[in-house]
Amino acid sequence: MILKSTHYAKQGEVTRNWVLIDAEGATLGRLAAQVAKILRGKNKPQFTPNSDCGDFVVVINADKVQLTGNKADHKTYYRHSGYNGGLKAESFRQAMEKHPEKVIERAVRGMLPKTTLGRKQLTKLKVYAGTEHPHAAQNPVKIELEG
Template structure:
């Protein structure tokens, strides 16, 4: 009798909510953990072409750190499409203005650049402080180091 590979369908995936505390976390290591959970690579029914991932809530985004001199040297850029419309800001400036976007940028850079990747990125919720409005979903807290 031949065994066949089982693939997850879109409607039969059970989605959980995961809470990650980013206090003292290294940005890249936190982002890889969050991206793995968003894609569902931590589950046995992972299917590359289906969204099998969980929702991820990250709190204390304003307390994330970088190693070495990257806090001074790392720059984020955006381009308006017009001449002279290229704008830069350093990591420190970005953390002072909008620390949520720094983590979102790091995690979304680790997701696929497809419709599936954008759908997986929608399941990421980042908050600068320790409070979040997703208590009703009863998220399970995990350690980003594990």
């Protein structure tokens, strides 16, 4: 009788690829879900939940991401300084004018684990507002979004 055991990916044997995603015309949540899936490595057959086996993701045209319905008018981002009266609110439109990269980073961060592994996986995300990015030397493979 041959026993088969589950294969767990170890840090040294993981091959990391670079992926380029164009966010032009993409819906924010669907884009963030697929980016989080690639960062975690869930698109690979050797996925291991407790190991960082994901790829690097470069997102370009972050300033052209969209929301469905009238969420662009109603969506609000909150943060708190920790002091009394320190609640700051910012609408989606204001956030896109000031820092469109942070909008995508925040959406992806919410879909990753809230652990040290999730924070480590988030460092592999590179978001840029325009079409230019400094990662051409890594030869990122451009992929189309599903759905």
